[in-house]
Amino acid sequence: MLFDFEPLVYRVASISKLFWQEYINYFEDDRTMVRVGTSKLFAFPSFTLEVFHRLYYESEPKQLDPLPPESTWALLLHREFQQLIGFDALVEQCQGNQLAAGLATAEYCRQVCDRLPPPIPRFPNPQQYRQLIRQLKQQPSVPPSQVFEQILTSPQTTSPTGLPLPKRRQQKEREQWLRQMIEDSRDRSPELIQLLQQEGKQAVWQAQQYAASLDQTQVRQMLRAALSAAHEKLSEASGWLEMLGLSWGNEMGGELHVSPAEKMALAQKIALHAKLKQIAVVAGRLRLIAERKRRSQALDAFGEITTIELGDNLSRLLPTELQKLSASDLFPLFALSYYDRSLLQYKTRGKEKQCKGPLVVCLDSSGSMDGLPDTWAKAVTAVLGQIAHREGRHLRIIHFATRVCRVDDFPPHHHDFSRLLESMLAFYNGGGTAWEPALLSATECIEEKPQFKGADIVMVTDGRCDVKRDFLEQLKVKQQQREFSIYGVLIGGADERQMKQFCDRIWVVKDLVSDEVAIEELFLL
Known part of the structure; x- marks a missing residue:
């Protein structure tokens, strides 16, 4: 849908008009907001x-010269907007970023549309009178009925079936109004121009009266709330992109490039699904836990000594400093x-596991996982996906219940983010839980594809089930041959003894809110 962006207060660059129209074409809710505001x-x-x-x-564009007199209300809103604390910070976040600027604009204008008092009565657009007068003056010797013949006799649009569709209500009303004006002027241009000028002046006066009726204090409060909502929207949307391992900027890594248009399509898909937004919130909390743990591992691990530094780490003091503790007269100097x-x-450099292998995540899709457990499990998967994306590792997601229901592959530097969102939405509400099919699918992949050697398998489940002895024996043989590890994340209070039979390590999470930190070491894989 194309909107008519007539000049109002500022001179607007063509690229801004193009990008704003493109943005609202992506987001139906924002198109609706603009239509409601127009009413x-x-x-x-x-x-x-x-x-x-x-x-x-x-941020400070040039004003139109001359400024249309009916735009006083918009000029007031623009001036108050610029004076708000937080305006500069919002501009800094959005400058040159179509998606960020679009999201912030839509949320800000939605709040303004909802809170701005409507004009009573609603005044018409003075610009339409100016356009009609201009047409009449261009053909002074031609009767108005002929000048506006195209408007008065506009044909009905037809449907795909060929049947005529009724004219839009506004178009009908405009035709009736124009016919009445021509009749009142007896189809003479000078008289019609005079009538149009009178109505145009009335419309301008109404617009100015409306602007004068706006209370400046209330306007400022309204815009503060709108600005705050815009900041919150950007924070929320930033979490949407971070769930996928993306950011506001253009990612360029190896063969990966995500354009602003692709990001808008991804953001639009997330905005339409409450579940994806919930996953993004949980993934944001887990991502902070993961980043904190990975930083501490790299900084605090006692690995290779690189040089000497100043500090207060008692475990890394030089012998000469420790000797001060044995002499009472030197202790004050030590303290x-x-x-x-x-x-x-000693300054050390932590040693991390090099050449990390692929990640294979087995997600329990049984009925008991429905709701928060599934959301939480998908958030864990999203964070593991971010790690795989950042480190150039292959990610495979296996959905299972009593059988394997779905398998998604995301090769290094070739992440299909739209498919990743589909994988996050997928849930099969299976009747029970069986680990063997998922483990078999994961190990077959490792056996058949050389690039999966040294993979880490992570099983996220809330259930318990029996695993056959001969299957366990075969699994252990495969582990030794293919050098892969199996880890378990057990949700709720289920007994972990069954998982211990094949997992190298298990993290038990009884409370999905307070126990999130319990799985921090999972993100070191």
Whole structure:
């Protein structure tokens, strides 16, 4: 749907108009917001465009000269917007970023549309009178009925079946109004121009009266709430992209490039599904846990000594510093250096597992996992996916219940993010749980594809089931031959003895909110 963005307050760059129209074509809710705003104020689409232009392209654009007198209300809103604390921070986040600027503009304008008092009565667009007068003056000797013949005799549109469709209500009303004006002027241009000028002046006066009726304090409060909502929307949407291992910028890594248009399509898909938004929230919490643990491992692990530094780490002090503890007269010097963090200590570099293999995540899709357990399990998978994406590792997701229901592959640097979202949405509500089919699928993949050697298998489940002895024996042989590991994440209070038969390590999470930190070491895989 194309909107008519008539000049309102500012000169707007063509690229801003193109990108704002492209954005609202992606998001149906935002198109609806613009349509609703238009029913309240005829120039609302132009107002939304100017907000987008200020956030995306130019925060202080040049005003129109002359400024249309009916745009006073929009000028007031723009000026108050710029004076708000947080305006500069919002511009900084959105500058040059179509998706961020679009999301912020849509949320900001939605709040304005909802809170801005409607004009009573609703005033018409003065610009339409100016356009009609201009047409009449271009053909002064031609009767108005002929000048506007095309408007008065516009044909009905036809449906795909060829049947005529009724004219739009606004178009019908405009035709009736114009016919009445021509009749009142006796089809003479000078008289009609005079009538149009009178009505145009009335419309301008109504617009100015509406602007004067707006309470500045209430407007400021309204815009503060709208600005806060825009910041919250960007924070939420940032979590959507981070769930996929993306950010606002253009990712360029190896063969991976995600365009702004692709990100808009992904954001639009997430916005339409409450489950994906819930997964993104949980994944955001888990991502912070993962990042904190991975940083601490790299910084605190006692690995190779690289040099000497100043600090207060007692486990890495040089022998000369430790000798001060044996002499009472040197202890005050030691205590002062410890307080100042100026003791001589070894600087080390933690050793991490090199050449990490693929990640194979087995997700329990049985009926008992429905709801929060499934959301939480998908969030864990999303964070593991971020790690695989960042480290250039293959990710395979296996959905299972009593059988394997779905398998998704995401090779290094070739992540299909749309398919990843589909995988996050998938749930099969199986009647029971059987681990063997999922483990068999994972091990067959490792056996058949050389690049899966050294893979880490992670099984996320809330159930318990028996595994045959001969299957376990075969599984252990395969582990030794193919050098892969199996880890388990057990949700709830189920007995972990069955999983211990084949897992190298198990993390038990009884409470999905308070026990999230219990799985922090899972993210070191």
